[in-house]
Amino acid sequence: MTSDFEPLTVQGYAARALTTDQRSDAASLAFPLLGLFGETGSLLSEVKKKQRDRVSYVGYAAAVVEELGDMLWYLTAVASRVGLSLGDIAYNVSLGCSDYNSGDAPDLSFAALQPKVVTGLGEPTPAFEQTLLRLACEVGLLVTDCQAKRVDHNQTALAGRFVAVMCMLVKAADEAGVTLEAAAVKNLWKIFDRWPQTRIYPDPFDIEAVASEQLPRALAIEIFEREVAGQRFVFQRCNGINIGDRLTDNAMRPDDYRFHDVFHFAYAAVLTWSPVVRALFRLKRKSDIKIDEAQDGARASLIEEGVTTWIFGQAQELNFFTNMKSGDLPLNLLKHVREFVTGYESERCPLWLWEEAILQGYAAFRYLKERRRGRVCIDLVNRRLNVEELS
Secondary structure, eight states, rough: OOOOOOOOOOHHHHHHTTTTTOOOOTTTSSSHHHHOOOOOOOOHHHHHHHHSSTTTTTHHHHHHHHOOOOOOOHHHHHHHHOOHHHHHHHHHHHHOOOOOOSOOOOOHHHHHHHOOOOOSSSSOOHHHEEEEEHHHHHHHHHHHHHHGGGGTTTHHHHHHHHHHHHHHHHHHHHHTOOOHHHHHHHHHHHHHHHOOOOOOOOOTTTTTOOOOGSOOOOOEEEEEEEETTEEEEEEEETTTESSOBBBBBOOOOOGGGGGGGHHHHHIIIIIIIOOHHHHHTTTOOSSHHHHHHTTSSSSHHHHHHHHHHHHHHHHHTGGGGGTTTTOOOOHHHHHHHHTTTTTSGGGGGGGGHHHHHHHHHHHHHHHHHHHHHHEEEEETTTTEEEEEEOO
């Protein structure tokens, strides 16, 4: 988000963060207050996990940075909705948490709030734990004041609450051995990874592969259900040739997972990634031995199948994502998907692109689930998976 020569400023962060506020009820305080309170609890929870699992919990430092960034985002949103500037709040913190002064405050960098060198701590210290409890108290007082509508009577006093919260955030970052700038940068990266202002599709992963080893840029697959010896199977055909095995649900209770290859076709079309589709159409990148083994091999295919099965379980609980549109999939679902594919090229796909692939795949799945047959069309150039009637 910034170069090494341009430290991120508090107001610069706030301006970017506010562009990602997805809520239409911008005048309501309920959403950001709940978020701020919830993220405070999440930060406390990370400390609790580290206390409980001191050796086995290895994600502590990264989690603290992420939670601090999330708190910054919600604090920014709350302040904006009551007419306050995060930059002004930070300036008052730099003055030593004095009475709130508004006006032409300089746009401080996050680094100016933490002038000393910080070093990451491997586990929470007693001082850090006490600071987090004080932070929770200050957030609680802020929520109480906002709910009591004190903003309508004494905005200066309310602003003092924001200063106190920000002061505790700085102190918490100091004692955790992290910088608020790192937390802010990570937060901006995360929210634009999920909710970008401009969607630019990355180049296909196989753009430099020989043509005969590239995923099809355009292809139609006929998918249909047919009864054989009293049992119903799903068959797939491309250019008049049957492909893959005939499929059943492989489950004790029917759930139409037999149509699940449509998800792999969606990954191929939208993400330009699918070891399963490469194996199905014999398109492994054998010209590059390392890529062939690591990215297109059996282990990669198992990872893709595992991701697909896990998402399917989540989708069942959400009516197979019916009526969901871009921006509606749970953030945690998408983050878990990325964790699944860590170490594989699809790890580089932004979360919004994963969402597009999932939603398009499930739109095609619902069509096939209802009609039991259809023609699925891969359009990799336009990053689309389309489904149409198959007579």
